[in-house]
Amino acid sequence: MDLTYTPQERAFRAEVRAWMEANVPAAPLPSFDASRAGFEAHRAWERTLNAGRWGMVTWPQAYGGRGLDLVRWLIFEEEYWRAGAPLRVNQNGIFLLGPTLMEFGTEAQKARFLPAMASGAEIWAQAWSEPQAGSDLAAVRAAARRDGADYVLSGHKIWSSRAVFADWAFGLFRSDPASERHRGLSLILFPLDAPGVRVQPIAQIDGETGFAEILLEDVRVPAFNRLGGDGEGWRICMATAGFERGLMLRSPARYQVAAARLVALYRANRETCGPETRAAVLQAVMDADAYALSIYATASRLDAGGAIGAEASTNKIFWSEMDIALHRTALSILGARAELVRDAPAAGADAGWLDGYFFSLAGPIYAGSNEIQKNIIAERMLGLPR
Amino acid sequence: MDFRFTEQQEMMAETVRALLADLCQPADLRRLMRAGAPRDTARWAAIVEMGLAGALVPEDSGGLGLAPVDFVLIAQACGHAALPEPLVENAGVALPLLAAVADDARAAPVLARALAGEITVALKHPANPFVADADTAGALLVLDDDRLHLVAPEAAAPLRQQSADPFRRLFSLGRPPAPDTALTAGRGLRAAADAAFERGALFAAAQLLGIAQRAVDLAVGYAGERTQFGRPIGANQAVKHLLSTAQVKIAFARPVVHAAAARLDPSDVVSRARVSHAKLAAADAADLACRTAVQVHGAMGYSWEVDVHFFLKRALALAGWWGDAHVHRARVAERVFGHPLGAEHTFADAAAMAGTGAAGSGRP
Structure with a gap:
């Protein structure tokens, strides 16, 4: 066990830091969920990242990456969050579909989709x-009917993040109409501007439209767009869900930076805080640190050839609960000012905590509800009966 | 950066685990309890045989010269087994302290006997109100007022203080050590005493981690066997979620304990805070896991007959041993409010952070 960075790792950090300092937009970008303009500003940032080959440092060079290990990815993320760089508008692509394509896609599919992603x-x-079909994902009904060289998609998808302005979606469809449950499903990629696709924004708890319904009526896509074999959709989706819960979606730096901001908020309001708030602030810092240490331990193991299993589920529970606790602490520090939204003249920068709090409430729900994760831990990690 | 134990570290821990699996099952604990003996002599002989007494004593003092990270999995195994004998306190805490003052002619022969496994050494540290295992010890180290005394246990008039944990042997000392028993320790004493505290807290955390996992293991075993409404109770989500919640706590205490072991430096505020974080997180995990295990066992969990209470009581004892939550939270606060925060400092030490020039800003 050696918990020090090598000179090469330190040099890598310095390189990332220098690039971020030179390239991260000085002012925060407008939300990618609130307007097309905000969405496009984030797309432009993705282009900038990619031009510097910083889009996904773990990806192979051929697809715009640097082929780096996970420890370097963690260092990259630390510098990314330290610099206050924009949220990744393409996270569904780069963190979820990307790794899935690399594992299950054909060479032609990788060449078609990864560089554009x-x-x-x-x-x-x-x-x-x-x-x-929410927690019970195997209940999907949306159909993919084979018609010659094409699939014809129809059905009703919902809770699709970024779908309002996004270009493509990857969907789970029943390709064998006679099948039930986990069998007969296929993972199929489709453009959101294809004829027959209608995207209906859904207003969220915070008033923004970060997710949407997707209504599909006889949407024709080539069979080339199927990822993996016909009927293999469930297995592939479970692998994607592993990436989602496991490491990529929530790198620890995000919470360490948030915890540091919480400490600053506490300092600025110390006189009006009691000892219970102080203890909660310390707990937030410790939890963010524990999450980082855990992910470093996992990254070391994966870099040495190990695999991630049900611990992806423990990660998901931990970060989602930590995020809520952290934001609740911030709101308790703000007291009667906590309810102010960004537009309130007296709100200032502190209103970000309320946005963050609302968003944190989604954490135990998306990427597989925490109740489902607890089942997975109980059955696959602890070996309790189904 | 490599957050993995070496094969050698894993193997050494596995040897201890295997030995304890053979000799320290709950049935063995109960036999010891019935006998009313202070320790299981056969088991202790087998432990001594492994030659671990000098694990953390420097090689030039006759020890193995291992580091805390080499011992942390062993301490975890001791917690998992609820080992009554003082392997952790003797080898992990007291003997390295004794070795640090072994220049004194009175200390050297005691250290030699302890390294040979002939005696154990008990330690009265200001962090703890009592001495553990003073009655079975061959020598007693008493730390007070910046002096370290080496006395015969009977000279200190030890008075048994019964613990709820039937295997903990706690004593208060009826007589202060005579002035002429103070060792000539020199300037290094403060550092050696501080280091003993760090090791004590770290290895208590490691034991708590082992206890927590054992409690979950026991409850999982029971939940898979006990049938109600025609199926194992562990098939119910209400039971599954209790145990998963405890397992998540363990999963996020474990890397903290291991990271604390990997860089133990009593002079560094970041290291001290990590040890304290480890102790807090492991104590929390053990508390939740043990209470969950009682609940999952139902009425059996509240009985003397089921073994869960051994672990519950050890967890309760160790939560306050080598610094309670209040002590350790204050040490975390010293780091959080006094030094820069941020993801780039996860593995930093205070010296490295001083170079960033942002001390006290609290902003990355």
């Missing part, structure tokens, strides 16, 4: 859930 030319939404 890396550059931000194509921004992705996830189209898995349906009104009657």
Whole structure:
């Protein structure tokens, strides 16, 4: 065990830091969920990142990456969050579909989709859930009917993040109409501007439209767009969900930076805080640190050839609960000012905590509800009966 | 950067785990309890045989010269087994302290006997109100007022203070050590005493981690066997979620304990805070895991017959041993409010952070 960075790792950090200092926009970009302009500003940032080959440092060079290990990815993320760089508008693509394509896609599919994903030319939404298939994802009904060299898609997808402005979606469809449950499903990629696709924004708890319904009516896509074999959709989706919960979606730096901001907020309001708030602030810093240490331990193991299993589920529970606790602490420090939204003249920068709090409430729900994750831990890690 | 134990570290811990799996099952604990003996002599002989007494004593003092990170998995295994005998306190805490003052002619022969496994050494540290295992110890180190005394246990008039944990042997000392028993320790004493505290807290955390996992393991075993409503109770989500929640706590205490072991430096505020974080997180995990195990066992969990209470009581004892939550939270606060924060400092030490020039800003 050696918990020090090598000279090469330190040099890499310095390189990332220098690039971020030179390139991160001075002013925060407008939200990618609130307007087309905000979305396009984030797309432009993805283009800038990609031009510097910083889009996904773990990807192979051929697809715009640097082929680096996960420890370097963590260092990159630390510098990314330290610099206050924009959120990744293409996270569904680069963190979820990208790794899935690399594992299950054909060479032709990788060549078609990965470079455009890396550059931000194509921004992705996830189209898995349906009104009657949430935690019970195997209940999907949306159909992919084979017709010659094409699939014809129809059905109703929902809770698709970024779908309002995104270009493409990857969806789970029933390609064998006679099948039930986990069998007969296929993962199919489709453009959101294809004839027959209608995207209906859904207003969120915070008033923004970060997710949407996708209504598909006889949407024709070539069979080339199927990722993996016909009927293999479930297995592939579970691998994607592992990436989602495991490491990529929530790198620890995000919470360490948030915890540092919480400490600053506490300092600025110390006189009006009690000892319970102080303890909660310390707990937030410790939890963010514990999450980082855990992810470093996992990264070391994966870099040495190990695999991630049900611990992806422990990660997801931990970061989502930590995020809520952290934001609740911030709101308790703000006291009666906590309810002010950004537009309130007296709000100032502190209103970001309320936005963050609302968003944190989604954490235990998306990427597989925490109740489902607890089932996975109980059954696959602890070996309790189904 | 490599957050993995070496094969050698894993193997050494595995040897201890295997030995304890053979000799320290709950049935063995109960036999010891019935006998009313202070320790299981056969088990202790087997532990001594492993030659771990000098694990953390420098090689030039006759020890193995290992580092805390080499011992942390062993301490975890001791917690997992609820080992009654003082392997952790003797080898992990007291003997390295004794070795640090072994220049004194009175200390050297005691250290030699302890390294040979003939005696154990008990330690009265200001962090703890009592001495553990003073009655079975061959020598007693008493730390007070910046002096370290080496006395015969009976000279200190030890008085048993019964613990809820039937295997903890706690004593208050009826007589202060005579002035002429103070060792000539020199300027290094403060550092050696501080280091003993760090090791004590770290290895208590490691034991708590082992206890927590054992509690979950016991409850998982029971939940898979106990049938109600025609199926194992562990098939119910209400039971699954209790145990998963405890397992998540363990999962995020473990890397903190291991990171603290990997860089133990009593002079560094970041290292001290990590040890304290480890102790807090492991104590929390053990508390939740043990209470969960009682609950999952139902009425059996509240009985003397089921073994869960051994672990619950050890967890309760160790939570306050080598610094309680209040002490350790204050040490975390010293780091959080006094030094720069941010992801780039996860593995930094205070000296490295001083170079960033942002001390006290609290902003990355």
